[in-house]
């Protein structure tokens with residue numbers, strides 16, 4: 055039954071497909087958007103289109119970026135002998151907030167999860183291996199402390215060790231099963247400082 059007219063029903067339908075948004079929340083958001091000032095609603099729609107059109111993967115670290123290479127990869131202030139491997143851009147943002155890390159990153163865009171059919175070739179591991187050269191002295195694996203994150207860490211470690219690169223894993227200060235992006239900055243910094251060789 056379509057109570058609100060087709061255009062509103064369509065908006066609700068699209069919103070309800072977003073992660074974490076159920077039918078009720080989608081309705082609430084849709085009515086909120088409809089009641090917004092026209093300019094604000096248009097700015098929202100435009101920012102979605104613009105982000106979608108202009109964002110791309112950094113050809114070096116696979117971060118999402120408007121310009122390639124991204125701001126971190128092209129910064130002269132970052133040391134280039136250390137690469138921190140994270141699962142997604144939100145984890146990278148979490149580490150950037152600590153201001154305690156001045157190396158480069160590599161964003162995998164996921165973790166190996168065989169039960170979900172996600173293998174090593176489905177995330178950006180090949181891109182990581184391809185960017186390694188003699189200037190890279192250490193790869194810090196900061197995947198999430200979950201089963202998938204650990205499996206991914208071990209896989210990458212086995213892949214890189216024969217290349218003679220030091221591979222470390224962030225310490226256990228990070229609670230098991232948690233997402234890095236929800237962890238406070240002090241804990242993240244400690245986990246980084248306490249990293250150990252794999």
Ligand code: ZN
Nearest residue numbers: 112115124127
């Ligand atoms: Zn980059």
